Amino acid sequence: MKIYFDKSSIYYNAFKYIFEIFLRNKKINFNYTLDLKSADFIISNTSESDLQYSEDFFDKVYSKEYEFDNFFKNDCFVKNSKGEIDYLCTAFYMINCIQEYGCFEPDEYGRFKYKNSYQYFYKNVEDNIVQQCFDKLFNSNEKLNKLKQVVFRSKFFLSHDIDTVYGSFFQDGFYALKRKKFDVIIKLIMNVVILKHDWLNIDKIIKIESEYDFNSVFYWLVNKGKLNKLERNSDYSIDSKNIRSTIEYVNQKGWENGIHKSISEDSFETEILKLGFIPDGNRYHYLKFNLPSAFNQLQQSGIKLDSSLGFADVMGFRNNYGQPFYPFDFNNNRAYDFVEVPLNVMDQTFYGYEKLPPGKIAKKVISFFEKNNSNSIISVLWHNNFFSNYKFNGYLDAYKEILKYFYENKYECITQSQIIKNKY
Ligand SMILES: [Zn+2]
Structure with missing residues (x-):
């Protein structure tokens, strides 16, 4: 035309x-x-x-x-x-x-x-x-x-923010203690003795997804520690052997790694230096960002994709659009160079805000997907600590049920790098 x-x-x-x-x-x-x-x-x-x-x-x-x-x-x-x-x-x-x-x-x-x-x-x-x-x-x-009208079947994008990998002993332990589950407590103590961490479970996540031939991205924090009553960065050191070898393992398996921008005065440039590799994608920790300053920071960073645009407390569309897009830069009267992939579904929404019984989560997510089964890329975030069955009991099953639904209904999984290659 x-x-x-x-x-x-x-x-x-x-x-x-x-x-x-x-x-x-x-x-x-x-x-x-x-x-x-x-x-x-x-x-x-x-x-x-x-x-x-x-x-x-x-x-x-x-x-x-x-x-x-x-x-x-x-x-x-x-x-x-x-x-x-x-x-x-x-x-x-x-x-x-x-x-x-x-x-x-x-x-x-x-x-x-x-x-x-x-x-x-x-x-x-x-x-x-x-x-x-x-x-x-x-x-x-x-x-x-x-003109001919083109409609495409919706796809989905999977991701995992890695906030904590060592919290299992205290958080799952507290859960077990309250319920007098002494076998669980003994197991958690044994984990400490043999230096095994239930939430350093990236291999488990990759295994679950690979059973369906799906793929995802892991977002890593480079800054560590508690900041105030409300906020904390990671409980791991990005330079530790454990984390470095896990990041390498993700690459080897063909999954992707990205940066989870911490709460800090650090610029993206500083955080990327600490990360040790150039990430394609970012998600802001706690989904904490303001517009348009976050868009300007992303533009400056050279990051190609951001996946932060979701409401923490509700499932759905923060911008009522189902597809990735290049936001408009008012300073330069043109689109920014990075693609924004809105976030639609997150485990923490159901756990921390809605307090939905875990048995009801998959049904809710699937009905949202059914409602938007065309022309959308639905982004789903499941934190690594929601894959263990104690404190976050039921969330692993919910995740598996959602993946099973995608698989059985032949929905296509799309990755960060594929999104970057497409034009929206
Ligand atoms: Zn986070």
């Missing part, structure tokens, strides 16, 4: 950015032409064009009116000056998490609060609204709806 884009608007770059995400979502081949007569599709701010863009939305965003009540009145759609739904501007606002810019009233960790989000207010955290916007735009446009 040959596109003529009227460049006279000051928001041309931002509009072109979101329109290109739409085109890639719909797998529409396109190039640009400067010749109006030979164009198949014309975009400008006049009503004679095939797609008219409005500047009202960007006027507000560029003047830092970020909060969702500036845009959403009775529903979650951005409207133009005529009161019509502007699907592309809605997609732009949601995909880029503009509601989080400036993060008012953060939670005790300094994070944007789910309770302050439009998802909470409008109860739509499990809905892929951006996809709905793209579908509506495609179907309602006379020229676009003549």
Whole structure:
């Protein structure tokens, strides 16, 4: 499709950015032409064009009116000056998490609060609204709806944050003591004697996933220790023999390693030096980050992929979009160079926030997946310590049940490096 884009608007770059995400979502081949007569599709701010863009939305965003009540009145759609739904501007606002810019009233960790989000207010955290916007735009446009519509079956992305590997003795031990499970206590004591650590179980995780022919990534912390009442970095030293050989083992097996950015004054550059290899991907520890500063740090770091964009306290879409994307950089009026893979499902959400009985987890995750079984890459995080059966009893079974569902329904597993190679 040959596109003529009227460049006279000051928001041309931002509009072109979101329109290109739409085109890639719909797998529409396109190039640009400067010749109006030979164009198949014309975009400008006049009503004679095939797609008219409005500047009202960007006027507000560029003047830092970020909060969702500036845009959403009775529903979650951005409207133009005529009161019509502007699907592309809605997609732009949601995909880029503009509601989080400036993060008012953060939670005790300094994070944007789910309770302050439009998802909470409008109860739509499990809905892929951006996809709905793209579908509506495609179907309602006379020229676009003549093109072939491409739908792909959803895929999934597995990852593991390694926060603690030595906590089993005290945490599982406390669990066993409370329940008078003396056999477990004796086993844990024996583990200490023979220097075996139940949570240094990366080999076990790889074995479980390889049974299904799946693959995943392990995110490592390079800084250690308790920081305050609420926060701690790892309980292991990244330079210890145990950890180094485990990282090497992950590589040898064909799984991936990445960085789990710690709570620290360290820049990415410093942490990567401590890590000892150049990671493709990052996830922020505690999902602690603010926008847009985290995006700017990631850009500076040269990291190719980030997978932090999820709400800690609820399963679903933090940006109501099912696919990885390149966030928009307002400073440079273009997309950042790293790909963001939103996080949708995490063990800690069920354990720490929802207090859901472990037997109900798989069913809940599967129903979310069924609801979004097309056009999505669903990201699932299971911490290594949730693979032991004492304190986190039932979580291993839930994880296996989810993997079994993926396997039996022939959903494809996608890795960090595959995501980086694709264009979104
Ligand atoms: Zn963590």
